[in-house]
Amino acid sequence: MKKAFKRFLERCTEGLLLLSGGTTSLAILLIVLFLFREGASFFKSPNIESGYVLAVHPENPVNHLSPEQIKRIFDSEIVRWDEVGGPAMDIELFRFSDMVQYVPEERLGADFEHVPAVVDSIVMAHPGMIAFYPEQFVAPEQQLKVFPEATIRPEDYFLGHDWQPTAHPAPQFGVIPLVLGTLWVSLFAVIFSLPFGVAVAVYLAEIASERIRKVFKPLIELLAGIPSVVYGFFGLVVIVPLIQKGFNLPVGETGLAGSIVLAIMALPTIITVAEDSMRTIPRSMKEASLALGATHWQTVYRVIIPCSISGITAAIVLGIGRAIGETMAVLMVTGNAAIIPHSLLEPVRTIPATIAAELGEAPKGGTHYEALFLLGCILFVITLVVSITVEIISSKQKSNLT
Amino acid sequence: MSKLAAKDIHFYYGDFEALKGITMEMTAHTVTAFIGPSGCGKSTFLRLFNRMNDLVDGSRMTGLLSMDGEDIYARNIQVDELRKKVGMVFQRPNPFPKSIFENVAYGLRVNGVKDSGFIASRVEASLRAAALWDEVKDKLRQSAFSLSGGQQQRLCIARALAIEPSVVLMDEPASALDPISTAKIEELIFELKKDYTIVIVTHNMQQAARVSDKTAFFYLGELIEYDDTKKIFLNPRVEATQNYITGRFG
């Protein structure tokens, strides 16, 4: 009896352990589920500010405009209908707030009950007009042509060049500047830290005495443990002013500042991974080279570095992965202008920084909110690709050296 | 004059005395075999001749070790120059992850040879000397890892020969190989003796008897007996040698 109970207990524990083992998988599953659920509904959102409609003269053949076109029309960058596939006519803008320029306020009625008719008459009188007004004033008797409700298309999002989530009348959700900003800053971070990282890895793995190694390794681990917000703060009060003075810029918050801070943060990862892979090279390989009269340095650059090249590659990829996902430090030093970067001395904005900066202001469940979740999905996919790449590269090194 | 000479060599790993006063001489164009049970110091002693033990932290040597009458631990000796004259073949085949050609050319390249015609001719000569040329001449650009274990070991021998050393040290070169590859290596050693002075460490008594001219028996860090191979195997002076050879211990 007692024995059976004991066995039952063992079984229960084993089940509990298995359950715990599954937690990480469950967590990833939930992350995917929630992230993509919120993100996916983004493409069901209207492509203009919700609650509003666009309308044109019924003879105008244009039926659909992309968010970018809408924005450029209302910014007066597009002034002719033929630029968007319509007739050769000038575009006239009509915003709801322009109403009073056309009619006196009392004609709208006490409860604005005459607004639909007024809008209709204004648009009908101007063949080249495009009207932007609240949905509630759409009425069946209107003759003007209200654009059918259109959603944001994936290409507007993934190929859009403009990120202005609060723009009127059509918020712009083009991720290209954010994606480029992220890659730009991360790439330069790795370019800055790679020579240092590999050199320090070579130094620790091959040159430094055991005693120096024992001091350096924990210090480098410490470098990895400092919170990113502290790096960001350091960058803000030290690196940003230096850049501003050094390059004589109006502001020091630039892509360069972000790259430098990220480079410092990526160093420990690159050093540790590269050093580990150098130390796994069989001793016999090194001895063979030395026995042939090669100097230690020749051995390092002709045998050790080529042999650990996949480890070093893994370190680079991992470093890029970390840099891409880094939020706070970048948010604090890059200036966060959502423009496509042309030089390192301009402000840039990365994906994580955008999420961190804007989520607090985005109304829950709104288009902007969903767009930010979609950014999270992009980040998630990028890091997944990075981590799979690293896995493949490092398993390749293992099989290479046997 | 003897090619290699050791005089009262003591060697320490930290506090542990691995070699306890070894004195012996080796003549040119002979094969000398070091035998003895594991941990007797024979490999340690071998690795002193190309100063491979310099890499071991906390090790220390006293005594005089000379090649062609020159102290190889003297201050003005450059280790990489010495290692060019003293080639080494290791226990396990350890080719670099490079092509067959580049493996053999490696020693020339690190020693500053740039003339590609000369390199090609040395690579061919070395591969021929290592009896590998016919097997690999059509695939010199393939990875060295595509060769079998025995071929890899002969490649390592070719690699050592390419820089024309005068001494070749072999640390149990056939211990990781099958009998057929072992026979090939032994045959090769016999051939190489004409041009090189060879010192070989081996676990395998029959191998020592087959390939060597002289044999040295090491035990617990001491050189117990050193004589012509025939004499050691047929009529050893010391009882411990007799016991080891007949397999009573070790």
Add this chain to the structure above:
Amino acid sequence: MSPETKTGHVGRSKRRNQAIAFGIFRVLGFVVIAILFVIIGFIVIKGAGAISWEFLTGMPSEGGASGGIFPAIVGTLCLVAGSVLISFPIGVLSGIYINEYAHNNWVVRFIRIMNNNLSSIPSVVFGLFGMSLFVNTLEWGDSIIAGSFTLALLALPLVIRTTEEALKSIDDSFRQGSLALGATKLQTIRRVILPMAYPNIITGLILSIGRVSGETAPILFTVAASFLSHLPGSIFEPVMALPYHLYVISTSGTDIEASRTMAYGTALVLVAIVLVANLVANALRNFFGNKVKMN
């Protein structure tokens, strides 16, 4: 022509190359360490002036430009405690499962890959997820409990990995010895393996505390309040937290210059937490490492 003919010259130049190359590497090595010292030294020197009893135990005023950071310290402690309470049991159990129960089959590989993936997800994505699940779907609102769960997810892979490594370093002979005496697997783990492994597990735990206390992005939308002049009354209330506080007072506010001193002080407290966690972990490792001779 033999290679011998050129050796004198070549030998000298290749040794010169070595001296130059190794010299450069040595300098770079020390530069990296110097960077570390500059960062830490800068924070310590600038921050030391701000640290005082009032700073550590006082309430903030003027939007953080003066006063103390007591609520932020308390908030960070709450979050660390909460996330450790959640992640530690799950992480240790899951580490035990991977190392002791699951055999080297696809289950282990799958769990390990998932673990790696989880640890590579950027912290801001955890923040998004925490907001979506804990704050909105479960309707916990911005609260300590939502923040703790989010941070726990972040710490989980770290705890699992340390546990796994700690268990792996114990020689199989101990397991076999215990099993051979008729102990069940569970008894073996509880009475033999865990007591030997726990110093290393504790070390990992302390390091993960250091990590969790500095994370900002995951708590941005799940718990952190930028300014509170009272302490939280329950786990369903928002709190201030040190890293978020540092972010807020160094980037926003009406008088950034005036709040710099506060920012330096806060940064120093954060760095000190990480330093202490590292030191304690190292000390523990050495202390137990000498006491329990494993493998």
